[in-house]
Every structure is written in C-alpha cells, then in structure tokens.
Amino acid sequence: QFQMIRHEELECLESLGQGSFTRVFLGRKKGLRDGEGYVTNVLLKVLDSNHKNCWESFFEAASLMSQISHKHLIHVYGISVHQSNNIMVQEFVKFGALDLYLKRGHSVSVSWKLEVAKQLACALIFLEEKNIVHGNICAKNLLLAREGDQTSGNSPFIKLSDPGISLVMLGQDVLMDRIPWVAPEVLEDPEHLELDVDKWSFGTTLWEIFSGGKVPLQGLDLHQKLQFYKKGHWLPRPDWTELADLICQCMNYQPELRPSCRTIIRQLNGLITSDYEILHAAGTSLN
Ligand SMILES: N#Cc1ccc(Nc2nc(N)cc(-n3ccc(CO)n3)n2)cc1
Numbered sequence: 001q002f003q004m005i006r007h008e009e010l011e012c013l014e015s016l017g018q019g020s021f022t023r024v025f026l027g028r029k030k031g032l033r034d035g036e037g038y039v040t041n042v043l044l045k046v047l048d049s050n051h052k053n054c055w056e057s058f059f060e061a062a063s064l065m066s067q068i069s070h071k072h073l074i075h076v077y078g079i080s081v082h083q084s085n086n087i088m089v090q091e092f093v094k095f096g097a098l099d100l101y102l103k104r105g106h107s108v109s110v111s112w113k114l115e116v117a118k119q120l121a122c123a124l125i126f127l128e129e130k131n132i133v134h135g136n137i138c139a140k141n142l143l144l145a146r147e148g149d150q151t152s153g154n155s156p157f158i159k160l161s162d163p164g165i166s167l168v169m170l171g172q173d174v175l176m177d178r179i180p181w182v183a184p185e186v187l188e189d190p191e192h193l194e195l196d197v198d199k200w201s202f203g204t205t206l207w208e209i210f211s212g213g214k215v216p217l218q219g220l221d222l223h224q225k226l227q228f229y230k231k232g233h234w235l236p237r238p239d240w241t242e243l244a245d246l247i248c249q250c251m252n253y254q255p256e257l258r259p260s261c262r263t264i265i266r267q268l269n270g271l272i273t274s275d276y277e278i279l280h281a282a283g284t285s286l287n
Helices: 049-067 098-103 110-129 172-177 184-188 196-209 222-230 241-250 261-272 275-286
Strands: 010-018 022-033 036-047 076-082 085-091 142-146 157-160
Touching: 010 036, 022 085, 036 049, 049 076, 049 085, 098 142, 098 196, 110 157, 110 196, 110 261, 110 275, 172 184, 172 222, 184 196, 184 222, 196 241, 196 261, 241 261, 261 275
Parallel strands: none
Antiparallel strands: 010 022, 022 036, 036 085, 076 085, 142 157
C-alpha cells in the first residue's frame, strides 16, 4: 500500500524541527524518471526511537496518505526502514508548518486566513466523503506551500499533513495534552472515532488561525485541561461574532450537533462576504 524507498536513494540534510513522536529533516531523494537521474527535495519524518512500538501506526498514517490524493493533502512518496530508523518520505512543503509561520508574526489579512480555513474545509470534505477520520487536525499539521501576499494578491496554499500515530494508540495523558484539539468524546472512548472528531479540531484550528498562532489553553496542566472539558468550557471568543459562532458550532460538546463540512464551507463563504471582512480588508489597504 505504499512505495518502499531504499536508504541509498535518500540523503538526510538538516533538522527542521519536530512533530509529536517524530523529528523532521530536509532530505534529498534520488530517483530515475524515464531513464533520467534526478534529485528532489523531500521531507524526512523520522519516528522517535523511544516510540518504536508505534511504527505500525506511523506507517498506517503513511499508507493512508499515499492511498488518497488531493491538492490539499500532503503527498507521501513512501517509507524507508533502515537499521533502527522508520522514515516517512513526504513532499517538501516550502514554508513549513502554519503554527510556526503565524508565530513568526507574518501579518496576514482576514481574507488570507479565510482562504486557509476554506482549503482545510475542502480537505475535510474530501476525507468525509471517503469516510476517513484524520484525527490530528491542528495548525501544526497545516503546511504552507505558497505564502500568497497582499501585493500580487495571490492566495496562500496549504496542505494537510499526515495524522501521525493514531489517537487509538496514544495514552490517556497524551490525549489530555491534546486538549483543546482532541474532541471531548475521544477522551471517553478513544476506540470509537467518528468523523465528528475532525469537526471539533477544525474549530480549534480556526481559533488558532485567527489568534495569530497563539496556543489555546497554553500553560494549563493536564488536570486543568481535563477540567476545561468537564465544565464544558469554550475557548476565548474572537471579537468577530460570526466567526466565534462558527468556532462554537464546530466545538459543540454534542458531536451530532456539529455542522457538516458543507455547512462549514457555506458559513466560511458567508464570512468572506461579510462586512467585517470588507471593513478589515479596507483597514489593511488604508494603512
Ligand atoms: N524553517 C523551515 C521549514 C520547516 C519545514 C518545511 N517543510 C515541511 N514539509 C513537510 N512536508 C512537513 C513539514 N513539517 C514540519 C513539521 C511537521 C510535523 O507535522 N511537518 N515541513 C519547510 C520549511
């Protein structure tokens, strides 16, 4: 279900950071295309040695991503197992993870943020139609392939990364640490994953995108995070009412009441044409 890549074809260059349980490196992949030798930049995602027992789940994620293809989903070339290294080989996405991009203080417009949100919603519609639960939707797993900028006005382009080790494999404390991205019902029964869990995480990711990469519930320990759910709390509402309402609808504690992906897209389109967006767009072009 995926391409096995020989380690001789791979060259590992500098470290680019880390996900949960993995480290990511810039790499090169040698290959042949109609007899021609060529080298491409790749992203090497290496499973931490102390999580070796999760290698099946790690490769299941690789297998999932290599069996489906969509413009807003990361392309996985295959996997490489060499000595004690389990490596997922992905297309290299130029501007990296969105959470870091936003934290670096790039000033992006409201329409830029809405475009990113819409593209994520399109990826979710695609997964929903295939009845696939991603399970790890968050700004850290949104990769920015094109910056898009105010002047030339071309829009950003994002790709949703692989889900990594499945929620089912994670311990309770890892699940608690993923509050407020992980849907509340997952903590009750991690085995029973429904599509609705991705809608909850979409709400949290929307909050991240419009909060400039701020980490929601930063500084809360696991117990306090658990209390946040026990008490049915919500994240601090952004001042844009319609956006805040959409976030709250997605982060509904009753999974069946969360909006369908199509409703989400319709509401995002409504936000794009709303006066708040026009006002803010006017604001940025005035200053
Ligand atoms: N400075 C810088 C810089 C860093 C990374 C990239 N590119 C990239 N391409 C991918 N396919 C995946 C990732 N990831 C990064 C974290 C995770 C965890 O999910 N993935 N980064 C580009 C620039």
